Amino acid sequence: MATKVIMPKLSPTMEEGQISRWLKKEGDKVSMGEPLAEIDTDKATMEMQALGNGVLRKILIGEGQSAPLGQLIAVIGEPDEDIAAVLSEAPAQPQVQEQKETDVPPKVPDVAQPQLQEQKETNSPPPVPDVAPANGRQPQTSGSGRMIVSPLAARMAAEAGIDLRSLQGSGPGGRIIKRDIEAVISKPKAAPAPSYVQQAGASAYRDEPASQIRQTIAKRLVTSLGPVPHFFLTTEIEMDRAAEMRKGINALDPDLKISINDIIIKVAAAALIQHPQVNASYQEKVVRYYEHADVGVAVAIEDGLITPVVRAADQKSLSQIAAEVRELAERARSKRLKPEEYTGATFSVSNLGMFGIDEFTAVINPPEGAILAIGAMSAKPVVRENEIVIRQMMRVTMSCDHRVIDGATGAKFLQTFKKILENPLYLVV
């Protein structure tokens, strides 16, 4: 009996997924639990496993195309089974076609020299319908025409990840041959020059499809600053001792590579345990208090940001925190975080100090109760015992969800945070 392959929910916030790569092609045998495809969710690239045995009979959503949760994206069945009934559940073709045009940036738009373009219109088959796999392994028939490609060119394109549909072959009858693939591969990978839409009396603009992660950021954050009543508390912290401590620890073992941010995470966790009202979140009709301080660390990545979580930071040593943050940030940048690694923080830290920002306000990542925005550390004249002295100062601003944290509660937390950070010996007291 045929097994329907539907777009699975691979992250808690995922609403649709984009096929990054099919790991099987039509006609391949698949067995239960085998990786079937890689799917870009809103946060990461995840492997989807087969939930049935048989042969991958039909791929309905090609590489680079998106489908909402639950949509039929492929069919697994016996080699000779009639799957027409199952296929009839797939959305009508034009819809998918449209989706493809709006969602997917053209992968290899570079061979569009005018004369080739012209040739394409006269020689080439009509646009391939929804099911064409982007890797070109199986050129698809499409009504009257079919994509013609030499076996070598097909293999080279698959290996280089080139979408054959974007090419016009230079061989007889439009056959795509080795030199066509080589021409694409040898082209510098530089992004195509963006073309701007001109409009009278105003700046020209260009529209680029919002990536999955950008769309998620947009959706999630309007559920924050709008519905969540924010207020902001700012304080200035003397960082000389913390900086000294960092220097001292790293002198003991240079491999530790403790950063100021690692110390901030550790101190925030310690302060959160002392102020459980801040380590909390507002849920419908209940206020949830957390046992441990799971601290989210905002990491900028290529097309957005993501906050991997240091679990139970209150129970971890500085060196553990440093190593963990480094490893998580690295995988965040290569989009290899698992959903459980970037969700469910109880509190977040966002640091823009490295960009020279003195202070800023951050937007709370719901349902967390607060987020701490860290500015740059810099030497400033300050008054100590009626003398002007120079100290390393750093401004932090906490955004609080007023539904769980009141002004004084937040201020007391910040006071503790400041006290420990100014005298990090408290960490060991």
Add this chain to the structure above:
Amino acid sequence: MAIITIREALNQALREELARDEKVFLMGEEVAEYDGAYKVTKGLLHEFGNKRVIDTPITELGFAGLGVGAAMAGLRPVVEFMTFNFSILATDQIINSAAKMLYMSGGQFNIPIVFRGPSGSAFQVSSQHSQALESWYAYFPGLKVVMPSTPADAKGLLKSAIRDDDPVIFMEQERMYGQKGEVPDDPDFTIPLGVADVKREGTDVTIVARSLTVPLALKAAEQLQEQGVSCEVIDPRTIRPLDIDTIIASVKKTNRVVIAEESHPICGVGAEISAEIMERAFDYLDAPVKRVSGVDVPMPYAKNLENLAIPDVNRIVAAVREVAYLD
């Protein structure tokens, strides 16, 4: 190294093997008193006597069978067909006796025999005397089929064929007997059967050629080099066993193949090589394998038509340009 003709190289090989092993003897029409129809056996009767170099009546089936019997009895006959066109009369002995004896005797009788002579076209000898028969003999398990294209290959391969314990069909080319080339002087110089030779290295197109088409392919390669196309020319030298590995390795490098052969295209050796390439290197092909074969007609007698029926340099050049997508 001496520069000699293919005719002389074959003569040297026969002489050296007659001298080396007294079990070796020659037999055929006009091989003794007349020195061979094409003078390949020149001087051998005089040198080795009439027990080792024997003229036969015009009885191909008879002396082929006599040779098989002599081989079963422990001798190593070298049987000359004046041309392989006459071997057609002897096919029952070649195919049913020589090729199958080892198998059907349960391994008791090796047949260390060589059937040799010119095959393919000559000059205006018309339909019945211009046939390239290698695919006939290569078809049968139990036979080895050798086709040299240079003096050195002719000598080294004939010596290996005579020393081989199985029946070998050794096909020369009448048009090539006078072709000259360097041949090593070493009396123990041999070339193993079943090993192809890369006659010219190149990167863009592989030309697989044998016998008559090897010099044509090399000339084509020179012309193509001037046109900016680098050709690799491979001579399998032995059709069975076929050194397909060397061909496949070349195809994986060049991605395009032309097979040049004198024989008819249908069920020919080129068809076999093409199938092997498709089975073993499909994903490396950038163009369909292209054959340049003898035209699919009985060989015409008229000179102009004969020329059109045999592959030439221009047809090979055109085929290479086609698979390289140049036209």
